[in-house]
Amino acid sequence: MAFSVNTNAGAFAALQNLNQTQSELRTTQTQINTGLRVSSAKDDAATFAIAQTLRGEVSGLQAVSSSLDRAQSTLDVAIAAGEAVSDLLIELKEKAVAAKDSGLDTSSRNSLNDDFQQLRDQITSIVQNAEFNGTNVVENGGDAVVAITNDTGSNTITIAAQDLSLGGANVTIGSAQSIGTQDAASVAVANIESSIQNVNTALSALGSGSSRIELQQTFVNQLSDAIEVGIGNLVDADLAETSANLQSLQVRQQLGLQALSIANQAPSTVLGLFR
Template sequence: MSLAAGETVSDLLLQLKEKALAATDASLKTSSREALNEDFKTLRDQIASVTDNAEFNGVNLLKTGATGFQALANAQGTSTITVAGEVLALGGTNVTVAATQQIATLTDAAAALTAVSASIDLVSGALARLGTKSKALSTHLTFVGKLSDALEAGVGNLVDADLAKESAKLQALQTKQQLGVQALGIANQTPQLILSLFRN
């Protein structure tokens, strides 16, 4: 979620740069400058909206005050993968465009162009860091999935082995019982045979 929102912020900054660059034209009429300024402010406010709403599962890595999160990296809970916050809010360390920045005058446009250009470079670095951590989490998730499959297969093999052993024990017990019944039957017939010899 944070990576997608960060890419949106980057796209918005590129659009802001176009507006600011156009506003540096000294020959612009007042109406044209005002229209560019309104577009600029709308795009600027969209950055605030995107960063405020880039939340997933209670975590927002882009808003002011974002601290990041840690994901468990082993079954014992002793190792973690840390993903740091990359604040992309207006007036922050990565997006230096202020929440009130505008291009209403030639001087404002030049200042905005400088701020937007710096922000584009800083946001690119932030996105690269987010992408690296996203890849690390994805790789770890794949590893955990394979580990889980291997453990399930191992448990299944143990259960199957135990079932085979118990089945063999049950068959042995049944055979012993059958032999015991036959032995009793034979033992009970022996006195009858001896008595029949005396009757004749």
């Protein structure tokens, strides 16, 4: 091999190897900093694209979870209102049955009727206030509960509204119902008994809807977790392996610097030829 001070092939080779080591070291340090083996499209374009698609699905499922939470809360309020109405109907039945007693004096009957009217009007108060986030499921003309169930929003769960207002489809006693007479009390008892059955059916429908929402929420959470794990399997760095690799690269870097230093000193040996 000819001696030359213009071209130092050894230095070039040492520099190329050192640059390669530096590049690998930067990649390893990035993996340690981010915890990711694939943090950008430059690392692995195909894997990065797959991971981004899956991240989009997870983001959509977060919106699904929020929708289901809202639906669950709305149903919880509706069920609480329905149970309160059911309890009031039982109390109303007690008053109405008592008012059927032909032996009651006028004062006692009036007292029972006053209590009846107060309980009756309380149903209206409960139904009107059974609202969550602008949705009332139990009022006359109430809104159905709708929740999205997939990450694109194309599938939904719908829980029908249940009218629990006075004189409505389920509560057949009217806003003017009274037990001021024995005959009126008899009519009220019949209306209350049918109302209790209707309200129980409505509560059953709301309860079944609530259970369905809970099951869907559980599934969505499990699906989201599974996708998150899948993303991790694709892009997460093995930090134990990366740590070992870092140690190796740091040694290679030091050796590369030594090799470059030795190669750079080679041209100076030419001076020995002129002594």
